[in-house]
Amino acid sequence: xxxxxxxxxxxxxxxxxxxxxxxxxxxxxxxxxxxxxxxxxxxxxxxxxxxxxxxxxxxxxxxxxxxxxxxxxxxxxxxxxxxxxxxxxxxxxxxxxxxxxxxxxxxxxxxxxxxxxxxxxxxxxxxxxxxxxxxxxxxxxxxxxxxxxxxxxxxxxxxxxxxxxxxxxxxxxxxxxxxxxxxxxxxxxxxxxxxxxxxxxxxxxxxxxxxxxxxxxxxxxxxxxxxxxxxxxxxxxxxxxxxxxxxxxxxxxxxxxx
Amino acid sequence: xxxxxxxxxxxxxxxxxxxxxxxxxxxxxxxxxxxxxxxxxxxxxxxxxxxxxxxxxxxxxxxxxxxxxxxxxxxxxxxxxxxxxxxxxxxxxxxxxxxxxxxxxxxxxxxxxxxxxxxxxxxxxxxxxxxxxxxxxxxxxxxxxxxxxxxxxxxxxxxxxxxxxxxxxxxxxxxxxxxxxxxxxxxxxxxxxxxxxxxxxxxxxxxxxxxxxxxxxxxxxxxxxxxxxxxxxxxxxxxxxxxxxxxxxxxxxxxxxxxxxxxxxxxxxxxxxxxxxxxxxxxxxxxxxxxxxxxxxxxxxxxxxxxxxxxxxxxxxxxxxxxxxxxxxxxxxxxxxxxxxxxxxxxxxxxxxxxxxxxxxxxxxxxxxxxxxxxxxxxxxxxxxxxxxxxxxxxxx
Numbered sequence: 144x145x146x147x148x149x150x151x152x153x154x155x156x157x158x159x160x161x162x163x164x165x166x167x168x169x170x171x172x173x174x175x176x177x178x179x180x181x182x183x184x185x186x187x188x189x190x191x192x193x194x195x196x197x198x199x200x201x202x203x204x205x206x207x208x209x210x211x212x213x214x215x216x217x218x219x220x221x222x223x224x225x226x227x228x229x230x231x232x233x234x235x236x237x238x239x240x241x242x243x244x245x246x247x248x249x250x251x252x253x254x255x256x257x258x259x260x261x262x263x264x265x266x267x268x269x270x271x272x273x274x275x276x277x278x279x280x281x282x283x284x285x286x287x288x289x290x291x292x293x294x295x296x297x298x299x300x301x302x303x304x305x306x307x308x309x310x311x312x313x314x315x316x317x318x319x320x321x322x323x324x325x326x327x328x329x330x331x332x333x334x335x336x337x338x339x340x341x342x343x344x345x346x347x348x349x350x351x352x353x354x355x356x357x358x359x360x361x362x363x364x365x366x367x368x369x370x371x372x373x374x375x376x377x378x379x380x381x382x383x384x385x386x387x388x389x390x391x392x393x394x395x396x397x398x399x400x401x
Numbered sequence: 402x403x404x405x406x407x408x409x410x411x412x413x414x415x416x417x418x419x420x421x422x423x424x425x426x427x428x429x430x431x432x433x434x435x436x437x438x439x440x441x442x443x444x445x446x447x448x449x450x451x452x453x454x455x456x457x458x459x460x461x462x463x464x465x466x467x468x469x470x471x472x473x474x475x476x477x478x479x480x481x482x483x484x485x486x487x488x489x490x491x492x493x494x495x496x497x498x499x500x501x502x503x504x505x506x507x508x509x510x511x512x513x514x515x516x517x518x519x520x521x522x523x524x525x526x527x528x529x530x531x532x533x534x535x536x537x538x539x540x541x542x543x544x545x546x547x548x549x550x551x552x553x554x555x556x557x558x559x560x561x562x563x564x565x566x567x568x569x570x571x572x573x574x575x576x577x578x579x580x581x582x583x584x585x586x587x588x589x590x591x592x593x594x595x596x597x598x599x600x601x602x603x604x605x606x607x608x609x610x611x612x613x614x615x616x617x618x619x620x621x622x623x624x625x626x627x628x629x630x631x632x633x634x635x636x637x638x639x640x641x642x643x644x645x646x647x648x649x650x651x652x653x654x655x656x657x658x659x660x661x662x663x664x665x666x667x668x669x670x671x672x673x674x675x676x677x678x679x680x681x682x683x684x685x686x687x688x689x690x691x692x693x694x695x696x697x698x699x700x701x702x703x704x705x706x707x708x709x710x711x712x713x714x715x716x717x718x719x720x721x722x723x724x725x726x727x728x729x730x731x732x733x734x735x736x737x738x739x740x741x742x743x744x745x746x747x748x749x750x751x752x753x754x755x756x757x758x759x760x761x762x763x764x765x766x767x768x769x770x771x772x773x774x775x776x777x778x779x780x781x782x783x784x785x786x787x788x789x790x791x792x793x794x795x796x797x798x
Binding site: 198199200201221222223225226227231232234237238239240241242243247248251252255256287288304308 | 743744745746748749750751752753754755756757759760763764766767768769770771
């Protein structure tokens, strides 16, 4: 049983126009293994910032608060230490790394997070299976990481890494955005396979309720202006689908199907 | 990093991410260049001339102004495939200088100053199965030496030649690489000097009819290394691929100047150079000139230079230049880019648990990968990979 606790987290980012700007204004959230939390909010509310701050992106400066993984302070760890401790961020815009093959990358990542190199024969099988589950063509393993991939292909590969690395906690940053109906199903199935063992925790960041038809959240949080404005069960998502974020922001912004 | 491709006569180096970079359009033709075997025919360069404006003249140690007289000699050792004929000849040998005449004062100084030359010949219709390695040792610290080397692949022959520069000193030399009709010649040149060394080298490449020439230029060591490479075509069907990698550290100046002189129809040239720079005052210069003369119809040419600036304080200059005097070409283009080491790439790899040093290595190896994988001599490729890893480890913290 693992726990990810975010306590009163404040973070800022340097902007060209306004200098440093506080984006996270005191986030409190606890995710335990076995739980799926949908994290919803209007554009610009700071959802992605939360994801990056927890993963340790250098652009986001945490000014106060804490992030504990089983009681250990995550904020004191380097980016790679966080990943090896069991945190995973599926990025909204995965980065291209020219000249580094997907297979080399996956193997390096698995070696790092597992603490030893996976046995070649098992590993090849494992990757093949995971790729076929996500309907990814085998030829992708010899291509450079994310280079020239379509948006949907990048998202599938994020989930491929999730399935192979099996972290304790996954933060999925708008993994559903930009996917067509088929790709959404494939990606959602991948996420459900990951959580199937019952000992994984998921923070599913999304703007729209659409993915919640495939992935059933235990909790739903509404995130506004850098804080959790309200938390509830799946019924909160139903309300957002009906009326959007207007109750939270005063502005009309749809949360239903994109 | 993205690239920009200009389809016509070019100027520039694109500054894509704020790394320092300079770009000035050339004032006059860079393709049609004065050449002479007589050092007195060249004025002593002051440093403002187009050919010299990127070079720190003081660090030439007198190679350019006649003050560096020979005080030592190069030690040349040839090993490898026995099919190659190796000779040491004196200046009077008539084969010397046939690949091209010196195009700047230092090349002419080297031509005027060498006393003996090494000639490596791959005889007609002979395939050398093993690489031929020519190791050139510098004359030693603060000593000056001038050298001359010719590699000649006779018609229908095939060989890989590794030219391995090592050691210390001040070196001016000319290297002729000749691929006669239908020969296939690969030359891997490695400039891996000690920290004190200065080398100014002029490479004269000449291709016969349907000859295939492959060049890998590798610059790693030395205080200042400046290499001029000019490729000329003697007849139709010549095919030249020139690939280069360089890694400039703190205080190093690595300069590569290339000229593809297309004077014959239906020839092809392709230039791809990639460099990484790290540390204060690490400096690289890449000049890529292509001249397509009026009669060179059906020419196909492309040149590309990419630079990866790993730390603040390093500077790369990149100037591609294309002069086209005929409309009947198969294709011509160039691209140049200078990019900063990408924090986003590092973050992505680290976010998957890969430690910082390894992530950095992956990114830089990936950057050089497309070139390194084309080096067919395993030990050379492995040596380069190890050298790059070592460079990264040295400044990884």
